[in-house]
Amino acid sequence: KNEVEQSPQNLTAQEGEFITINCSYSVGISALHWLQQHPGGGIVSLFMLSSGKKKHGRLIATINIQEKHSSLHITASHPRDSAVYICAVRKNTDKLIFGTGTRLQVFP
C-alpha cells in the first residue's frame, strides 16, 4: 500500500465549479506539500502545510493531522487550472514521498 494516496485519480469539471482533491497518508509527517504539474511537464510548488489552512488566490489547502488527511480546493475553476495535482509528504527525514497525482481537466 502506498504511503500517500490521492483521490480521485482523474477529475473533470465545468468552468466555474468548486474542485476538491484529497490526499491521505499513513505515516507520521512533518510537512505536506501540494504541487502542480503543467501539461508540458513542469512542476511547481503550490503549498507547504504542517497544520491548519493556507490560501493563495483561488486555491485553498487544508490539513488534518489527526486524521492524516489533506484537501486541495479550487474555487471558480478555470480551464487554465487543468493540470496534475500532486501531494507529497515529508516524514522525519529530508526526503519527500509523492502521491501518484490527480489529473484535473476543466472544460469551458
Added chain:
Amino acid sequence: DADVTQTPRNRITKTGKRIMLECSQTKGHDRMYWYRQDPGLGLRLIYYSFDVKDINKGEISDGYSVSRQAQAKFSLSLESAIPNQTALYFCATSLAGTDTQYFGPGTRLTVL
C-alpha cells in the same frame, strides 16, 4: 531565465549506451535531487546531494550514478541504459532548513 535547467530536454538512445543528464541551478541552493516519473507512479527519488561532498542514494539508485561537480551542477548518469529506464527525469533543488523544492523542466528519456 529559468532557475533550474536540465539538458537535454529530450533524448532517444539505444540499449547499452551511456547517457548523462545534466542539471544546473542559479538559485544558490545547497541541496539537489534527481527523480524519475513513470505513468501511474509518483515521483521516485534516485539520488540526492546536500552539498558538494555529500551524495546519497534514493529509493531507486540501481543502474544510475551521479556527480556533484559544483554547488550549482548535479549530473545523473545511466552507465548502460536499458528500456525500463525510459521515463521523465526531474532535477530539483532546495535550501537547507526549508522544505520547498524547485523543479527543473524535466528530461524525457527513451531507451530503445
